[in-house]
Amino acid sequence: MHKNSSEQGFTLIELIVVIVILGILAAFAIPRFVNLQNDARRSVLQGVSGSLQAASALAYSKALVSTPAQTGITGTITVPGAGANGTVALAYGYPTVASISTMLQDTTNIGVSASTASAIFWPTSAGNSANCNVVYTAATSSILPPTIVTTSSDCS
Numbered sequence: 001m002h003k004n005s006s007e008q009g010f011t012l013i014e015l016i017v018v019i020v021i022l023g024i025l026a027a028f029a030i031p032r033f034v035n036l037q038n039d040a041r042r043s044v045l046q047g048v049s050g051s052l053q054a055a056s057a058l059a060y061s062k063a064l065v066s067t068p069a070q071t072g073i074t075g076t077i078t079v080p081g082a083g084a085n086g087t088v089a090l091a092y093g094y095p096t097v098a099s100i101s102t103m104l105q106d107t108t109n110i111g112v113s114a115s116t117a118s119a120i121f122w123p124t125s126a127g128n129s130a131n132c133n134v135v136y137t138a139a140t141s142s143i144l145p146p147t148i149v150t151t152s153s154d155c156s
Contacts, residue, residue: 041123041132041155048110048121048134049150055103056094056136056146063093071142079103092139094146100136126155 062077063070070077071093078086082102089099097119101112111129113120119136122129131154137147 037125038155041126042152044110044123045121045132045134045150045152045155048104049148051104052100052121052134052136052148055100056148059088059090059095059103060093060145063090069093081105092142094139097136097138100138100146123155131155 059077059079060071062079063075066075066077070090073092075090075093076087077090079088080086082088082099088103089096095103097114097116100119101107101114101121107121109124111120111122111124117137120129120133121136122133126132131151133151135147135149135151137149139146
């Protein structure tokens with residue numbers, strides 16, 4: 001008895017062609033995905049840099065209007081939500097290295113390292129924090145504001 005069947009499957013050649021096409025697409029998609037992660041880390045750095053600039057400007061403006069003005073070598077201001085008791089230490093009216101991170105709202109997924117000279121912020125997902133960070137250096141005189149330098153040469 002001979003069956004007349006209309007069912008047909010894929011040939012081996014067709015399956016191999018589909019697998020090769022998927023492999024080629026994956027070869028182009030994976031590097032683009034990795035590149036998006038690097039771009040996201042760079043965007044985080046830009047956000048941290050902007051937050052540091054805004055926080056130091058806010059502290060300086062509050063120091064200018066405080067009585068007496070806290071724009072000398074040392075001083076403190078009170079900022080609700082900053083630090084444990086809201087007190088922010090100042091140098092020349094700007095936050096010190098030790099107190100700048102307390103001015104930031106949220107440092108989730110951001111690493112912070114502070115020395116006497118500077119505070120370094122980096123995305124914790126970055127494997128190379130030496131080339132993917134923002135460095136805050138406190139003001140050294142009443143004429144020079146703090147410096148905020150972003151390095152994003154290798155955010156992999």
